[in-house]
Structure formats: C-alpha cells, structure tokens
Amino acid sequence: MLDSFSILPTLQIAFVVSDTPPRVNIRHNKCHTFGIFEKSPSEVAEKMDKEENLNNGEDVPDIENDGSLNGNDEEIGRYWSQYSERNMTYAEPLLVKRINTTSQIAIVGSNLCPIESLDYEFLEAFLVYAGLNMVLGAAAAALCAFIAPSAAGSGIPEVKAYLNGIDAHSILAPATLFVKIVGSILGVSAGFVVGKEGPMVHTGACIASFLGQGGSRKYGLTFSWLRHFKNDRDRRDMITCGAAAGVAAAFRSPVGGVLFALEEAASWWRSALLWRTFFTTAVVAIVLRAGIQFCSTGKCGLFGEGGLILYDVGSSQVSYSAGDILAVIVLGTIAGILGSIYNFLVDKVVRTYSIINEKGPFFKISLAVTISLLTSCCYYFLPWIATCIPCPSDSTVTCPSIDESGEYKSFQCPPGYYNDLASLFLNTNDDAIRNLFSPKINKEFHISSLFIFFAAVYFLGILTYGIAVPSGLFIPVILAGAAYGRVLSRVFEPITQLDRGLFSLLGAASFLGGTMRMTVSICVILLELTNDLYLLPLVMLVLLISKSVADIFNKGVYDQILKIKGLPYLEAHAEPYMRNIATRDVVSGPLMAFSGIEKVGNILHVLNTTGHNGFPVIDEPPFVDAPELCGLVLRSYLLVLLKAKNFTRERVYADPSILENISVLDFGKAGSGKGVKLEDLDIQDEDLDMYVDLHPITNTSPYTVVETMSLAKASILFRQHGLRHMCVVPKSQGRPPIVGILTRHDFMPEHVLGLYPDIKHHKWH
C-alpha cells in the first residue's frame, strides 16, 4: 500500500524536469537549421582538421555529417590544444580558449548564436521551467497552509514526538495524511531540494494511526474489528510499524526500516515490537518486489527503475590501503563539521521561517514561491557555467541522452557534447545520486561542476527546509554528501585507490551521520540502497567519525526541530543536575484530589477550572480509618462516568450494577480531539449535590515514587514506562497520603531551571 506513494513523485519529477532540456536543445538545433549558428565547434574543428591535414597528411574522418564525435574526441581535443598553443592570434580567441577555460563559455554560447534569438528562447525556457515549478510549489504550500499545517516539513520529528508520548493535535489526523501525500508529490515535482522519505515515514505513521484509532468517524470510515487497538500501547506499536514501513518503502530497504524505527523513531522498545516491525517491513518488501516486477516493463513511469536496490554500486573492491583509510578519516571529520554546520543553519533558517509563516497563509505561500524561484534560478542558470564535454567513446548509453533521466544531458552543448552540470541539476534526484555513485563514468564530472553542485544543493537544502511544504531531509543530505565525497575523491586522488563512486557513497554516509546522527540504521539503509557490502567497514568507520565529530557541536537535526517546535520531548537520559533535586521540589501545586465518593459538583468544578488529565483519588474516613491514596483517575474516564449519570443521593459505595449502562469500549482511547467533552454533558443543577463513586474507574495501583527520590531517577522511571502521571507519596506517615503528581512537563529542563535557575552552575559533591 505504502509503496504506491513512492511511484508518483518520481513520475511528476520526470514530467517537470523533462520538459526543459528539449527546449534548450531546440534552440540549438534551430540555430543550426537557420544557419545562424555560423561557427559551430564542429565546423571549427573541421577547419582545423583541414589545416592539420595540410601540415601532416593525417586523415581524420569528416565529423560534420552527423555530428557524432564518438571515437575521435580525444584527437580533436589534441588538435585544439596544439592549435591554441601554436597560433594564439586566431580569429576566434574565445573558441580557441574553449577547451581550458570555463568562465567565458556563456559568452561563447551567446557569441555563437545571435543574442536576441538566444535571449528569447533562453528566457522562454526559463519562464516555463520556473513557472511550472512555482505553480506546483504554490499548490503544495496552499495545501499545507489551508488544510493541514502540521503536514509541513519532514514529519519524522512529529512521529518521534508522538512515539515519545506527545499526542499533539492533528499530527496524525486523516487531513494531515492527505496533505502529506499530495503535498509531497507536488513539492518534489516542484523541483525543491526535498526528499520524499520523511513524508513517507509520516504517511506510514498516519495510516497506522488511522487504523489504530479504529478508522475515522468524521469521514465515515469506521471498522469495528479495529476497536481492539484503541489503547495507547497498541496505537504506539502500530505507529512504530508504520514509520518502519515508510522507510522500507521509501528506500526499498526493509531491514533498514526496522532499524530506523528502533534507533530514531521509537522511544520505547519491546522485543515483540521488533518482530512486528520486521513483519510489517517484510510485507512491504514483498509488495514492493511484486510492484517492481509488475512495473519492470516501464508501465508505471520511473517506479520500476532501479529495482529493489535503488543505486546498485556492487563494487568488488575488497582491499584498502593505509592511504584509503587516511582519506576516509579526513572525509569523515570534515563531513562531521559540515554536518553540524548544516544543522546549525537549518536551525536558524527554520526559526526565521516560522516567524514568517506565523503571519498567515499568504506569507507561507509566497515564501514557498520565493524559494521555488531561487531553486529554479540555480538549477537553470548554473549549468551554463559548465563546459561542454565530449561524449565518452566507450559509453554504453546514448550520449547525449535523449530520455529524461539520462546521464549525459546535452544542455546548451552541440551534438556529441554534453553538459555534466546539467546532468546533475536537470535530473531526478534519484538519477543525480545514481550518477554521482556510478563508478563506471568517473572521468566526466569536472571538479568545478561537482563543487558548484555541492554548494548549490547544500545551501538550497538548508534554505528549503522549513517552508510550508512536505519536505524530507534524506535526499538533500545524500545529494550534498555524494557530491562532497566525489569532490574529495579528486583531492585525495594521489593517496587513495578507492573508486570515485565509492568515495561519493562514503561522502553520503558521512553526511547522513553528521546531520541525522544515526549509525546502524544508516549503515543498513545505505547497504540496501547500494548493495555494496565490501565497503561496510569503511562506511561504519566514516559514520563513527562523522557522528562523533558532529556531536561535539550540536544535536541531531530532528532533535533540533523538535526543540524548535517546542514539543516536550523526554530525553532517554536525565540531565545531570536533576540528580540533585528531589521529586517533591518540582511538583507543581495546587494539588486537585478527589475523594473516593465525590460530589458531582466538585468534579465538574475541578474539570472546568483545571486542564489536568489525571487526578488522585483519596479514600477518607469514615470509609477508612486514615486518609489513604486509593489511586488515579483520568479526566476522560470521569467524563464518561458523568455522561452515564450514575449518581447516588447518599455518600455510599455504588453497587456493581452501576457500570451496566457503560460498555468497556466507551473507555477506549478515542482519536485525538475525539471522545466525550465537557460540553457534551447535561448535568442539571439538582445533580450537582449528588455523589458518584469513583472506585470503579480508578487505577488503584499507579506508579508511585517517594518524595525524596531524585528527579533523575524518577524521570528514568517515567520515561521507561511511558507514563503520563506519576504520584509522589510522602516518606513519613501522618501526612496527606499524596504530595503531588508529576507529569511530563515537570521533567522538562525549562521547568526545572525555571524553578532553580542557578542549579546548573551549583557545584555538588
């Protein structure tokens, strides 16, 4: 089911991207037919060949006929360089310099074709390209702005937050699901530097939550057999499986999905969960395989492409030299630094954008459009800087490539030449990554082109995240990392024998490690993406280094986004200073407690005046001889009980028949924002003085900690059991049986440091 989403974005990309290069080619061809293109490189080459032939009777095949330079481009190059060495006073100095400079190519390009015609076509092509992108981008932003704001961004932080116990409204609502799918398709199609991986994780989680809350009453989709999942733990498990399925479908990496759910997504892990996620991703894998096999004939666009392994590197390089290791260590170190800078800048950018986005839908959309325009400019104009490179003679694929996702885009280049930068920019992200990873074509990327591409993707990725569009972070990071690795492979040429494709794979790994700070899951995902097992030790090494280096400076990008969104995320380990605070020092009063048999009026008053979701129930004399803690009662249970109106005139224990008109399922966990609300109750005034017995709905054995327990220890207990409320009981007797209730917010560093500002600097021994 999930994998069907992975097909559409790529389809769209193909559609949008594909319509640019042809236009540009048309320009070139038209010039040619109109005869305006007076001095095409091929003609020049021919002329020179002729002169060469005068000098020495060397015979060179006529290259004008079909413009196919395959086979003797080296020769041409030699001629040209010889030529430029010999007579620098040639008619077209620019053309002579053409080989060894890049900066003047644009001028040359405009020199070859009359400027007005070029200008016209040039702008037309750009307008269509940028226009289409902006329209798509605006549509995506509009969806997010008007229908489901929480669908913007990666979605992985939200899923992380939910699995940590933060049930923020509409994070996993059906509307979010819809916008996430459509918006992600639009966003990727708009040519943004965004991935579809994060959104697919969110999509998987949304679908899981949709099933977990028993369908949606709002949209008339309810399934009775799903009601058994209506409790926190099963929903949490299902959503974990959903996240795993998302990764499994996005990267076609089932085991990686399990590990991602384990390492990054989930806050609580049970052995049963491992088995369930494995089952989920196995189903995903099998469905994927079937889909790919069905689509292998290309009847579903780009979905069939790549097969189960998206970027099959499959190198057989088994031995590394010391130089390789050294190069990899340096690669990892630099990547760690670049990764932490990436996180730092993303942090700043997101904070800035959130200010703009708060101003309203219009600002959201216009921001998205601006970024889209910027992206289009980079993608369209940067390739003009690149030199035209003669097609390799030993190329297995057609060069210049005619299909959308080719390795050799002839952008503004004449036949027989191609533009390496265009084949990176004007391509689907998947194909760009494939080109960077590919070992077989390792001569064709100018280091300048690689560096331009790296810089562009690196900064565009930073600038794009945070706009109101579903946007994943994996692909931008992998793109930047792959380009980075390929750049460094040039630098380390003298000391390393590693293939450049492997280097760019290592670069991608190190960047992922530097930004996301995952280890095992990235390792396995990359393994399943590239099928290059021999590289595993190096990938592990580079991940260790980049993560360790980056951890010095800041936290992982998802944790940062969680902090920006202000979600009360409970860390796995408590802050050190919490060891020096007792739980009683942080409980926030006043404590609202109910007696075992409570007046309806009091309950309503408390529910009205406080927002608490859990209340202690205290048994008092005459029912017991000394006040004692009976247990904990939830707001939702109270509401259900009040709605049933099982009240008694006297203050007595209710007979068991009290619950007859309440089914157990009424207490089931409702979807976010669903369930009985205070307004739904119709309590008459005469009811207010009546009593209701809370014992039937009271959890009589809540988790309790003694008031002197250190906050650190309590927070571990709270986190490991996924609690929402924890009762703090007094150490000594003869006092009220409960000191207070701890909730998630009482463990937040902000809260603790707000109470004790100087505790952090205080020295203890």
Place this chain on the structure above:
Amino acid sequence: MLDSFSILPTLQIAFVVSDTPPRVNIRHNKCHTFGIFEKSPSEVAEKMDKEENLNNGEDVPDIENDGSLNGNDEEIGRYWSQYSERNMTYAEPLLVKRINTTSQIAIVGSNLCPIESLDYEFLEAFLVYAGLNMVLGAAAAALCAFIAPSAAGSGIPEVKAYLNGIDAHSILAPATLFVKIVGSILGVSAGFVVGKEGPMVHTGACIASFLGQGGSRKYGLTFSWLRHFKNDRDRRDMITCGAAAGVAAAFRSPVGGVLFALEEAASWWRSALLWRTFFTTAVVAIVLRAGIQFCSTGKCGLFGEGGLILYDVGSSQVSYSAGDILAVIVLGTIAGILGSIYNFLVDKVVRTYSIINEKGPFFKISLAVTISLLTSCCYYFLPWIATCIPCPSDSTVTCPSIDESGEYKSFQCPPGYYNDLASLFLNTNDDAIRNLFSPKINKEFHISSLFIFFAAVYFLGILTYGIAVPSGLFIPVILAGAAYGRVLSRVFEPITQLDRGLFSLLGAASFLGGTMRMTVSICVILLELTNDLYLLPLVMLVLLISKSVADIFNKGVYDQILKIKGLPYLEAHAEPYMRNIATRDVVSGPLMAFSGIEKVGNILHVLNTTGHNGFPVIDEPPFVDAPELCGLVLRSYLLVLLKAKNFTRERVYADPSILENISVLDFGKAGSGKGVKLEDLDIQDEDLDMYVDLHPITNTSPYTVVETMSLAKASILFRQHGLRHMCVVPKSQGRPPIVGILTRHDFMPEHVLGLYPDIKHHKWH
C-alpha cells in the same frame, strides 16, 4: 583481538580432516600398481569406446593415459547408458548398473580390490581418523570436566542469563574464558558437528567481563583505569558489546552482531547501548579487514579464506515467479516443523546427557568420546555409499581436488572421478556450506547424497549438543538447513526457477528461524555472510513463516536450554495469571529489617542466618515520630561497613567523618565470588553490643510498589529497570512501613504456581 580466535579452529580442522582422503587415495593407487585393480571403470570405458568405434567410426581420445576424463564425461555416460540398455548380459553386471544405482557401489568397491588389502588400508585409515578425533574430543571434554564445567555448550544461554541479571558463579570467569577458547578449538578440530560461533559469543562476553571487573586479582592482572567499570550497568553494557563482538568476529558480520546483541542477547536496551555495540563491532570489522588483508596470502591457514564475506553467493536473480514463492512458502513451513522437532530432540538429549554428566568427569569424557566415535563412523563410512561422479568438464578448480578444502574430493574414486558425499563430509564445515551454497556447481550433488548428508548432520547435531565440549549451534543448523534446502530444490525443480544455491541459502535461513527464532539478526547475518541482497524479500518471508510455524510447537532452543539449566530467567512479558495476584500475596517472609542505627550483633546475626542480599532499613522513634521506611541496604555494603569497624557506643547518628577510612571504590561491584566475605570480618565480642549508623550506605529511594499492585505490573517494572530488590509498601497507614521485599525468584512462575497451584486454571472476569 577476538577475530584471532576464529583462525585457529579452522586451521586445526584442516589438519585433521586433510589426512584422511590422501590415505584412501593411496590405497587406490597401490591397487593400481599391483595390477590387482583388474577392471577399473576407465578400462571398462575404454573397452566400450573401442566397441563403439567398431560400430561407428567415431573417434574418442584415449582416456587411459592420464586418467583425465575432463571434456568427454558426458559422452562416456552416454556410451555406458546405451551399452547397459543394449546388452544387460555383460560380464560385470554390477559395473553396468554402476551408473544408475547407488546401493551396490560398496560391493563394487570391494569387488574391484581384493578384500584383505582393502580391509587393511580401509581400517588403518579409519583408525587414524577416528583415533585422532577421539583424542581431540577427549582433550576438550577433559578441559571442561576438570577446569571449567560452565564452559561446556554454546554459552549463548549463559550470556543471555547474565544480561538478564543472573550473576551465576563462574559463568564469565577467566578459567571459563581459557577453556572456552582452547576447548572450542579442540572440539571443532575433533570433527564434532559443532560451530565456533556460540563459543565466540561467550568468549567475547568473558573478555568484556574480565575488563569490566577490573582485570583479575587472582591472576595478577589488574588495571586501575578499569575500576570505573566496576558497577552492574557498565559491566552489563560491556558484556553486551562483547557478545556483539563475538558474532561480528564469528560471522564477519558487524551489523549482524549489533542486531544479535539487541534481539537475542540483551534484556535491557538503551539507545546509548546501540551506539556502543556499533562502535565495538565497527572496530571488530576493521581489525578483521586488516587481518584478512594480512592473511590473504594464505600465511595464516584458512583464516584469509572467504574474505569479509564468508560464502559469497552474490546472485543477480532479481525476479521470482509465483511458483518460486509457493516453493519458498512450503520450504519455510516444513523447516518450521523440522526446527521445532530439532528443539524438542535437543531438549530431550540435553536432559539425558546432564544425568550422565552429573556422574563425574570420567562419564563426561567417555560420553564425548562415544559421540566422537559415532561422528567419525558416519563421516568415514557414509561416503562409501556414494557413487563416483565424473569430474565436470567446465570446472575451474582442479578435479579431483588435491588441497584439503576442495570441492571435488576423490575419496575411493579413480582419477577423473570424485565422491560428492566425501566432499561434504570430509571437509571443513565452512567449505561444506560453501559447496552447498555455491550456485555454479549445481549438477554434482546426487539427491541421495544430499539427503544422507542432511539426515546425518541433523541428527549428529542433536546428539552432539549437550556433551561437555564448547559447542555452537549455528553451524550445525546452517549445515542441515543448507542440505535441506538443496534437497527441496530438487523436489521443486518443476515449479521453480530459483538456483539451487539460493534454495539452500533459503533452507539455512528457514532452519535458523525454526530453531533460534530470531528474525532481523539472522536476516542481516545471512545478508553479510552471503552478500545476496536481491534474495532479501524471500529470506524475510521464509524467516517469518518458519518462525511462526515453529513458535506454535515450542520455544527457541536457547530459551529451552536456559530452562534446563534452571536459571531464573525473567521473561519480557508477565504470565497472564499474574494479573490476578497482588504483590503482597507473593512476598516471602519472614522480613529481615534493620533499624537506621542498628546493633552490630543483630546485623551479624542476620547476615549469618539469611542469604538475602538486600535489607530494608527502617527509621524508628525516637529519631522519627512514626516508623518509616528509610531505604534499602545491600549485604555487600554492610560487609564493607562492618570491616571498617566504624562503631559507636551510643545509638546516635554517626558524624560524616565515619566514611573517611572507606573509599568509594570499596563499594564498587567486585568480581563474582570476590569482595568482602563474612569470614574476613574480625568482630570482637565487645563490638557486638555497639551500634553502627546505616544511613550513609542506605539507598534512600528504592523502587517501591504498593501492596495491591498486580504482580504482572510489578514484574514489568522489575524487569524493565533490571532491579534486584523491590520494596512492597502498605496501602494504608498505621502499619509497619514495609510489607516485604520482592526479588527475582518471587516472579518465577514456579514460585507463584507453588503458592497458588490452581490459579492457572482459575477463570477470572
């Protein structure tokens, strides 16, 4: 460090196994020179060729000269079959039938060579083979019997038990480490059907524990910088990493090691642990790579062999048909059943053996010798059943193979022929598995040979586990599974296109799933063993099926062994009936409690009379107005305090200077069996009436549960926090501040069901 162990066993195997086939070949050659071998198959073939040549002038090269049949063995086969069809009344009917029957080959073998000569050589060879095996087996058993009994068996259950919180004596002692290493080498060399994987996991854990307890004072190996690890949690983490390193080194599968530690070994998991195990296995991987690179020239025996990927299958089969899926489903189902039978039989065998082994070292050794003899008989005599197969013409390796670990063993076969069963039996386990996995040679195994091998390995594996020798279960299961898969590949020939090597890989996966019941870790380990990523969906499918089927019948093999060893292993999930028991119903009295400032005499008395390791401390009037629970004090802390003899005449709080003559490190967790003992104390009689203040060494915030909490809920708390003691406090006031203390044993089903025998059958609502 760890990987250096993986080299030695294989070396030894090579040595032992290698000395058999040459002897048998010698016999054959001698017969030849003596001219006793009157009707060698080649002569017969020549004769027939001659006749053929009379019939039609076909020219066949003379094959007697060098006995190389390569090139025209198909022809020969054709001739023979034609011949046997034409005249069945040929002089040697057995020889004619030779092609299509197997049962009479032994007779033929003895028929060709005079029985006495054959007998002599035959027995000599067997005696040397079996003798050497028995000596090695006896040595291994003697080591286990006399030095470290706990080194016998796989060791994975013991590591699991330790990580579950069971600090059984000598499980991880240095002596165990030594015996585990040497004994495993001897055991594998003895030709037992055992693996080195389990022992290596145990070895890794032992080394980690050795470092974790700060070296060994007994052997004068102490490192002061290690003393910081002297606490339960760090030791646990290190041992988890050690287990991961063991798997990583054994299978050369670093990621698989991490997952094994997570899925099978560890009971408690923290995100930090993932990162640490990953770091450990990364180091292992890099050291392994270096070692393999260093040994690639073969200067360390078989260690360099196989490279980082032991059995490189690397198929490019990417598409499966419905028939393939169906075949795989059937494969998985049958494997699940066979796997559960395997566990059932292992359970029975181990219980039987443990009775024998308890009788003393002599019985242990003789049992091992018996099994060794049985194994030798199977390995030596079974190959005689097999037909001699002509060497394949397109073989890249020499056939029959001359080196120890060849694919084509010429056992009793003439030159140019080989014995497929011998190439499975008389080979290192690694090479046997490699042969079974290998796709390129998929014509040479007779289905009968495969079935014989499968049956032999299946039952020998069951019979071997439980003898007093370090013995892993992975290799036997993989061997049996691979043979099983290859057998089934013949059965499913008509409906599936899958290569037989892939089938036997799937067979191994399904067997592992059926016995060990792991999923993700087996998946990744097999991935890293075979480098066959395209098969991943099928592997996942087959694992799911076999595990699910096997789980119907019984538990995983390691869990069964844990139960047999009677270790109090805490399951992750509580038994259902525990939901209906309150904690106060299972606490075992009488409760031994100390007051905050206690008489030395009382303490000594309690320590003498009880074996408890934790005691509640209760503050009483006059220090407080009502008795209250101060906290929990550990036996080891009490002993340290008493040793320091900070006693006071009056019953007063001790001044802070009391701890001056005790360093914090004295309270550090000592190695098993180390630490202060009751005998080490020298308490005079006059001290007995003095007081000691327990507050400085009391844990003032132990985990407490209310007496009415359900046992199930309490056990989750106990398990998830890895507690050793849990205080049960009363619900109502005015009673003694503590009801009792729960330890691991109170949660054991045996204990609970002993108290409430009929609760399991009791129906609740």
